[in-house]
Amino acid sequence: MSGAERHAAALQCDVGGGHAFTLRVPEGDTHARHVCDDCGYIHYVNPKIVVGSVVTWHGADDGEPRILMCRRAIEPRHGFWTLPAGYMELGETTEAAAMREAREEACADIRIDALLAVYSIPRIGQVQLMYKATLLSPDVMAGEESLEVALVRNNEIPWGDLAFPSVRWALTQHREVAQAGAFVPFTNPAGDMGNMVHGAD
Amino acid sequence: MSGAERHAAALQCDVGGGHAFTLRVPEGDTHARHVCDDCGYIHYVNPKIVVGSVVTWHGADDGEPRILMCRRAIEPRHGFWTLPAGYMELGETTEAAAMREAREEACADIRIDALLAVYSIPRIGQVQLMYKATLLSPDVMAGEESLEVALVRNNEIPWGDLAFPSVRWALTQHREVAQAGAFVPFTNPAGDMGNMVHGAD
Ligand SMILES: [Zn+2]
Ligand SMILES: [Zn+2]
Numbered sequence: 487m488s489g490a491e492r493h494a495a496a497l498q499c500d501v502g503g504g505h506a507f508t509l510r511v512p513e514g515d516t517h518a519r520h521v522c523d524d525c526g527y528i529h530y531v532n533p534k535i536v537v538g539s540v541v542t543w544h545g546a547d548d549g550e551p552r553i554l555m556c557r558r559a560i561e562p563r564h565g566f567w568t569l570p571a572g573y574m575e576l577g578e579t580t581e582a583a584a585m586r587e588a589r590e591e592a593c594a595d596i597r598i599d600a601l602l603a604v605y606s607i608p609r610i611g612q613v614q615l616m617y618k619a620t621l622l623s624p625d626v627m628a629g630e631e632s633l634e635v636a637l638v639r640n641n642e643i644p645w646g647d648l649a650f651p652s653v654r655w656a657l658t659q660h661r662e663v664a665q666a667g668a669f670v671p672f673t674n675p676a677g678d679m680g681n682m683v684h685g686a687d
Numbered sequence: 688m689s690g691a692e693r694h695a696a697a698l699q700c701d702v703g704g705g706h707a708f709t710l711r712v713p714e715g716d717t718h719a720r721h722v723c724d725d726c727g728y729i730h731y732v733n734p735k736i737v738v739g740s741v742v743t744w745h746g747a748d749d750g751e752p753r754i755l756m757c758r759r760a761i762e763p764r765h766g767f768w769t770l771p772a773g774y775m776e777l778g779e780t781t782e783a784a785a786m787r788e789a790r791e792e793a794c795a796d797i798r799i800d801a802l803l804a805v806y807s808i809p810r811i812g813q814v815q816l817m818y819k820a821t822l823l824s825p826d827v828m829a830g831e832e833s834l835e836v837a838l839v840r841n842n843e844i845p846w847g848d849l850a851f852p853s854v855r856w857a858l859t860q861h862r863e864v865a866q867a868g869a870f871v872p873f874t875n876p877a878g879d880m881g882n883m884v885h886g887a888d
């Protein structure tokens with residue numbers, strides 16, 4: 487079995503030696519944890535933070551703002567359109583993470599303007615922080631995780647080919663505040679937990 | 688060696704068998720990862736989300752608002768004062784996490800009113816989401832992680848005995864918007880990454 491295959495199997499205790507985890511409520515705890523059957527080690531699995539941005543280019547010749555979008559080169563949702571976003575790393579701030587992702591996915595140099603939204607996607611254990619940002623140069627280019635990148639007009643947004651519900655939320659909510667000065671950040675549209683049944687709709 | 692001692696030692700590969708991690712940049716990656724020397728498994732360590740709230744009780748006889756504070760029964764900073772907050776769990780939204788923490792730490796029933804702030808604490812790999820909230824009943828009581836809880840007036844806040852810098856940030860920033868309707872959420876005070884040298888000052 488390859489290393490990857492073994493990791494695809496049940497979680498192994500960090501101690502090594504083939505200990506295995508089961509999900510149960512440890513004494514004194516109120517929440518089910520991955521507890522090692524052999525040595526009692528508790529493996530905490532926490533939600534992950536995704537940071538991204540709705541980036542606008544204001545310098546087009548026709549004066550119409552453009553939004554930076556990326557077509558995914560990797561799974562999940564290969565070939566579908568998304569906003570520059572990705573997992574936050576240790577040692578950075580949320581704003582630095584958004585800037586790094588824009589740089590990595592689209593070679594884009596951006597300025598963070600405001601927090602646009604905080605989304606919770608409980609089923610996959612994610613919290614997404616989306617920022618409203620300004621593109622500082624139109625010289626964008628696909629990074630490794632993008633098949634292509636584009637600066638799209640509002641009426642060119644590929645609504646039918648978005649990668650995830652949260653991309654749709656961010657683009658829709660951004661429209662409401664695109665011209666605004668200060669605004670209160672958004673969260674999930676009421677009752678929507680971001681689960682995908684068919685596509686991102 | 689106990690299970691706990693072994694876990695205090697260097698990270699072990701999830702595969703088991705005593706594989707050990709070293710920090711290096713995998714091929715095709717741009718960031719140092721914990722890579723298993725034996726089988727190449729990459730153990731991603733991501734920042735964790737802490738969710739908490741500045742909770743106000745508006746029903747005191749003297750009409751003065753009170754803020755819910757908890758004195759820590761656990762390390763780090765045992766005995767120091769904090770706001771109800773803790774690690775977010777899988778399967779919940781950020782707002783539900785804030786409500787759960789208030790319930791667990793102070794038996795407090797709260798209503799979430801607005802996002803108060805987003806703090807990044809890069810050195811310890813944390814992002815903190817702080818909410819502005821309203822206490823629905825004054826019948827609060829210390830939970831297991833609190834030595835005591837109190838509803839404190841503004842001029843009673845134990846500024847000299849706060850557990851962490853972010854507690855001070857949240858209380859200070861909350862003061863600015865305590866009476867406000869809509870407001871733009873705060874972030875770290877300029878240039879402050881939340882490192883503690885002496886106490887929370
Ligand atoms: Zn074990
Ligand atoms: Zn290994």
